[in-house]
Amino acid sequence: MFEYFSNFIGQMGFWSITGPQLIMIAIAGLLIYLAIVKGFEPLLLLPIGFGALIINLPGNGLMNLPVIEMLDGHPIFEEAGGLYYWISKGIELEIFPPLIFLGIGAMTDFGPLLSNPKTFLIGAAAQFGVYIALFVAVLLGFDLKEASAIGIIGGADGPTAIYLTLKLAPHLLGPIAVAAYSYMALVPLIQPPLMKLLTTDAERRVVMPPPPKASKRVKILFPIIVMIFGVLIVPPAAPLIAMLMGGNLLKESGVVDRLTKMASNELINIITFFLGTAVGLTMTAEAFLKLETIKIIVLGVVAFGFSTIGGLLLGKLMYKLSGGKINPLIGSAGVSAVPMAARVSHNVAQEYNPHNYLIMHAMGPNVAGVVGTAIAAGILIAIFGT
Amino acid sequence: MDNVSEALLVLVVGMGGVFGSLIFFYLVISLLNKIDSYFVKKEERIRAGGLQESKKIEAELEQTQDEADDDELMAVITAAAFAATDKQIIVKKIQFLNQPTSNAWAQAGRLGIMASHNVQKTN
Numbered sequence: 171m172f173e174y175f176s177n178f179i180g181q182m183g184f185w186s187i188t189g190p191q192l193i194m195i196a197i198a199g200l201l202i203y204l205a206i207v208k209g210f211e212p213l214l215l216l217p218i219g220f221g222a223l224i225i226n227l228p229g230n231g232l233m234n235l236p237v238i239e240m241l242d243g244h245p246i247f248e249e250a251g252g253l254y255y256w257i258s259k260g261i262e263l264e265i266f267p268p269l270i271f272l273g274i275g276a277m278t279d280f281g282p283l284l285s286n287p288k289t290f291l292i293g294a295a296a297q298f299g300v301y302i303a304l305f306v307a308v309l310l311g312f313d314l315k316e317a318s319a320i321g322i323i324g325g326a327d328g329p330t331a332i333y334l335t336l337k338l339a340p341h342l343l344g345p346i347a348v349a350a351y352s353y354m355a356l357v358p359l360i361q362p363p364l365m366k367l368l369t370t371d372a373e374r375r376v377v378m379p380p381p382p383k384a385s386k387r388v389k390i391l392f393p394i395i396v397m398i399f400g401v402l403i404v405p406p407a408a409p410l411i412a413m414l415m416g417g418n419l420l421k422e423s424g425v426v427d428r429l430t431k432m433a434s435n436e437l438i439n440i441i442t443f444f445l446g447t448a449v450g451l452t453m454t455a456e457a458f459l460k461l462e463t464i465k466i467i468v469l470g471v472v473a474f475g476f477s478t479i480g481g482l483l484l485g486k487l488m489y490k491l492s493g494g495k496i497n498p499l500i501g502s503a504g505v506s507a508v509p510m511a512a513r514v515s516h517n518v519a520q521e522y523n524p525h526n527y528l529i530m531h532a533m534g535p536n537v538a539g540v541v542g543t544a545i546a547a548g549i550l551i552a553i554f555g556t
Numbered sequence: 557m558d559n560v561s562e563a564l565l566v567l568v569v570g571m572g573g574v575f576g577s578l579i580f581f582y583l584v585i586s587l588l589n590k591i592d593s594y595f596v597k598k599e600e601r602i603r604a605g606g607l608q609e610s611k612k613i614e615a616e617l618e619q620t621q622d623e624a625d626d627d628e629l630m631a632v633i634t635a636a637a638f639a640a641t642d643k644q645i646i647v648k649k650i651q652f653l654n655q656p657t658s659n660a661w662a663q664a665g666r667l668g669i670m671a672s673h674n675v676q677k678t679n
């Protein structure tokens with residue numbers, strides 16, 4: 171009996187837990203706290219915190235590798251492997267981010283962008299932070315692949331950041347994903363000071379007339395055109411662009427309501443949980459508790475800030491060129507945190523003129539930012555992916 | 557080339573590539589909008605033309621029907637009024653209610669009364 175008792179006590183995880191693991195459990199707790207209490211991107215940060223918590227509890231076997239033996243040339247599973255080992259395959263094999271993009275495509279209305287295609291340019295300018303952060307990361311000692319993965323935080327697009335990081339610097343996945351999603355949640359805090367700094371009172375008060383409605387025909391052709399040319403221009407971004415536009419085609423076609431609902435509800439909900447958990451599973455103490463993580467968190471702010479600045483500066487240029495008809499505040503919405511960044515543009519404009527409804531104008535650059543970030547990621551993979 | 561100069565090069569190529577791609581999409585979508593507005597205008601013209609034509613045909617039809625039906629209708633209404641009042645009646649004018657939805661409750665009431673007199677088919 172004593173032996174049974176001793177075995178039971180001996181296998182408990184309490185005896186093998188390490189100091190770094192305890193710190194990671196505290197960090198996981200912080201992420202869960204931020205998600206629940208502060209409402210920071212709870213859909214992602216909660217599963218990430220959950221994954222980070224579970225991976226740092228010793229002896230759970232959830233990440234055990236499967237044991238496979240070959241018998242007459244056929245693989246036989248001796249041991250199936252841990253549940254979370256298989257879930258983590260979803261990001262390792264780059265399956266989850268494109269599936270998330272399918273759902274995003276099915277939920278996104280590109281109408282505001284199509285009715286004012288000039289805002290595509292703001293979506294491009296708002297990628298400025300990606301390359302500035304890349305440059306600064308190199309100065310801080312990261313290699314070019316790692317710096318590219320860090321820079322993409324400036325795109326403010328979680329799935330794209332994860333996808334690019336998996337391609338170029340998978341060992342940095344945990345810190346980059348946490349930084350990307352945390353800063354996306356902090357858009358209402360990071361952007362307004364920059365918006366007020368870079369625009370004048372008169373510029374912020376510009377009222378833009380309601381945009382015309384894009385026709386159904388254009389809305390259906392748009393995903394097809396972007397899919398064809400996007401994939402041809404940056405083939406490495408094909409999984410992201412194709413799925414984003416595929417999802418949008420489902421939505422705009424209007425003939426596959428059930429598939430649209432599947433992509434924008436059930437599928438994206440399931441994959442969001444798995445993606446978040448799988449990202450959390452990469453946050454082991456050895457991978458996360460490094461000086462590099464702090465540098466990445468700091469570089470994330472640089473990336474976000476410069477992307478906002480890039481968008482705002484182009485917004486100002488468009489204000490000048492249009493003779494004061496374009497409100498430069500829509501520039502900050504060029505980062506692809508949809509629809510948070512557009513809402514921030516609208517709210518700041520309303521502070522100066524309560525009758526100014528900028529939201530639909532800001533949605534144009536906001537969704538252009540999603541396409542822009544996918545292209546920026548594709549370019550970086552094309553340069554460094556081989 | 558050292559990493560810093562390479563990073564600068566990536567900045568130029570990357571921003572150039574993103575701008576180039578999105579400018580291309582801007583031009584394609586602008587062109588698409590122009591082509592679409594041409595088709596929309598054409599469809600509107602056809603629709604407007606078709607509407608005028610159908611109004612004309614409708615008016616012509618109405619006129620012919622009026623001429624043909626007026627006597628019959630007059631006779632039917634006179635007979636119905638005579639049957640209901642048992643008095644000699646001369647119908648001088650028939651006025652159609654052109655706005656049937658103007659008083660929805662009255663219309664619903666009339667329909668209810670009419671429906672209550674419907675002959676029910678039994679087996």
